[in-house]
Amino acid sequence: SQQGEEDPQALSIQEGENATMNCSYKTSINNLQWYRQNSGRGLVHLILIRSNEREKHSGRLRVTLDTSKKSSSLLITASRAADTASYFCATASGNTGKLIFGQGTTLQVKP
Amino acid sequence: DTGVSQDPRHKITKRGQNVTFRCDPISEHNRLYWYRQTLGQGPEFLTYFQNEAQLEKSRLLSDRFSAERPKGSFSTLEIQRTEQGDSAMYLCASSLVAGPRYSNQPQHFGDGTRLSIL
Numbered sequence: 488s489q490q491g492e493e494d495p496q497a498l499s500i501q502e503g504e505n506a507t508m509n510c511s512y513k514t515s516i517n518n519l520q521w522y523r524q525n526s527g528r529g530l531v532h533l534i535l536i537r538s539n540e541r542e543k544h545s546g547r548l549r550v551t552l553d554t555s556k557k558s559s560s561l562l563i564t565a566s567r568a569a570d571t572a573s574y575f576c577a578t579a580s581g582n583t584g585k586l587i588f589g590q591g592t593t594l595q596v597k598p
Numbered sequence: 599d600t601g602v603s604q605d606p607r608h609k610i611t612k613r614g615q616n617v618t619f620r621c622d623p624i625s626e627h628n629r630l631y632w633y634r635q636t637l638g639q640g641p642e643f644l645t646y647f648q649n650e651a652q653l654e655k656s657r658l659l660s661d662r663f664s665a666e667r668p669k670g671s672f673s674t675l676e677i678q679r680t681e682q683g684d685s686a687m688y689l690c691a692s693s694l695v696a697g698p699r700y701s702n703q704p705q706h707f708g709d710g711t712r713l714s715i716l
Contacts, residue, residue: 577640
């Protein structure tokens, strides 16, 4: 079963614009991770934020985590056509490390 | 670092046949996970191994499914008597955990095996 929901399900923007994706989850977590998936390929890890962190940056990526609202957001700044992909948030709880994924946001960046 | 590799990339088979997929994780990684992903959905957890021990199985993993990691290195996922509903992408991921308790490490995914049941 899916952990939560991602919003929006699809997003289309022009190159150079910023893209924001939101993720909500249901249970307490150890960390939340964001992954990118190009069509027909596996998932590429983007960023991991621990439950005691509120914000994290990596290059053009900015992730926030609000554990009181059980939500996270991923901001991609100055988007490029190569950012076109599906983006998934995933939560990890307990000792197993297994990931519970959202349904993903499909991002299209038009050149 | 050669990454996680999965074989085959694509498998087409008739309903009722058995199929086996292989995953080679990153060499020093001690945890290995299997997920299943259907079109338009996020991956769903199936099972995971810590070294050679299978520590958890999802309820999605019916008795037609079996997974092994005999020497704590590569893993196989077998589906017996395949059904139409088994059509999906099967993803393998690995990570390195320093000790028995979970640590905050990302998982590295292979490109998956796409299974199509005719």
